[in-house]
Amino acid sequence: MPHTPPMRRPLLLALSLLALTACNNAPSQSAPLAPRPALVVTAGDIAQPGPAYIAEVRAVSRAELAFAVSGRVARLHADVGNAVRAGQLLAELDTTPLRAQLQAASSDETAARVRWQEVRQRHSRIHAAQLGQAISAGEMDAVKAELAAAAAALDAASAQRSQAEWALAQASLRAPVDGVIGSRQLAVGQSAGPGANVFTVEGSGRELSLWLPANIQLAAGQRLTLQHERQLYSGKVLRVAPTLGAGGQHQVFISAPAEAQPGDTWQVMVGRNPGHGISIPLRAVLPGHTGQPSHVLRLADDGNTVEKVAVMTGNVQDDRIQIVSGLKAGDAVVVAGAAAITPGTRVKPVLLRDGGSHE
Structure with a gap:
């Protein structure tokens, strides 16, 4: 057995301690990485808008004005679109x-x-x-x-x-409320009869007035899709007239967006018809390489692991895209940062709701 000189023993002991310390400080290869957060959204069924009907924007506070006496119109002091105050003079008859x-x-x-x-x-x-x-x-x-x-x-x-x-x-016609002149049916020199509507003053508040066939039933509080100048809005049924009007139709009043102006016409989509396929946000779809289909990252059955799924896309509407094949309704897909996530990665899903808020 070889003999170690006494001078080398301290050196060998120091080297052994350094090696042991290095082993203890090395990162463990078996320690799992914490799942990274991933914003996900649930794929939803497509529903096509139902039949559209034309509704007119009107003021909630609305006054139809008429002269109480007959006479020839001598002067006009307001026209359509003018803002008026209560008590303001609108028109005068020859006195x-x-x-x-x-x-x-x-x-x-x-x-x-x-x-x-x-x-x-x-x-x-x-x-x-x-x-x-x-x-x-x-x-x-x-x-x-x-x-x-x-x-x-x-x-x-x-x-x-x-x-x-x-x-x-009564030869002087005045505005009963603050508002905007919505219509005018007289001119200087024209004869006005008692009771004939000659001015409409649109007061505060806005609503849509819609006439529907009797077989289409709506209820107060029901949500509807509105369209004006290619923009979509959401509206709510405020009330339904209890009696039928001309032709067996009934009148429905719907909440109007702030953009609605008295006298405008809006489209109201009543009901929705089943469509084909599902839709997801457009930003959830990742383009494929040359010759390859587009794909998305979908949560696997365990709810935490992402997997790459090829999809066939269809029409784009606003910020959503139709998925013809590859996904089913209810699938959760990564909606942001998918390009930086490798398939097979475990994530912590953060659900995106209503296209804007998440929790």
Whole structure:
């Protein structure tokens, strides 16, 4: 057995300790890596919009205005699209005939008042004479009847004068609420009849008015898809008219987006028809190499491991794409960062909801 010199023993001991320390500090090859978070989305069935109907945007607070008297339009002070305040003057009729009627009624009232005052004075004299037994009872009865008739004539004349004043005031049409002029059906020089709608003032709030066949039933709170100028919106049924209108149709009122303006027409998709295939966000699809199909990373059955799946794509609508084959409804696919994840990697799924929020 070879003999180790005493001077080399400390050196060998130091080298042995260094080797042992290095082994303890080396990373363990068997320690599992923590799963990385991955944003995933659930593939959903495609549903095609149902039949579309035309709805008109109207104000929740809405006033249809008409003159209460007939006459010729003399002046207009507002037009369609103008913002108006409550009490603002919108239109005026020619007041010449109405002023003449008021003058005549005032004259009749003045004459009736003079007549009543004369009879009342004579009644007072006859009454005083009756107390002195200077006249007969028949004369007193006659003057009483005359006074009653004069009073009735004065009341009638006063009523005619009040009516003429009211008619003159009605020749000015004013806005009852703050709002926007939605429609106007008269022009200067045109004759306006009492009760005929000549202005519409659209007040606060907006809603869609929709007429539907009686066989299409909607309920308050039901969600509907709206379309205007190629943009899609969501609406909700506010109320359904309890009675049917012309042609057996019923009126439905739907919430209107902020973009809706009175008088505009919007499309309302009622119901949805089954489509073909499913859809996922467009960014979840990874393009294949030359000659290779597109693919996605799908969560395997264990819910944590990603696997590469070839897919056949179809139409693109907004930020979603149709998947013709390769996936089924309910499959969870990685929607962000899929290009940086290797198939077979274990991930911690973070579910994306409603296309915008995740938890």
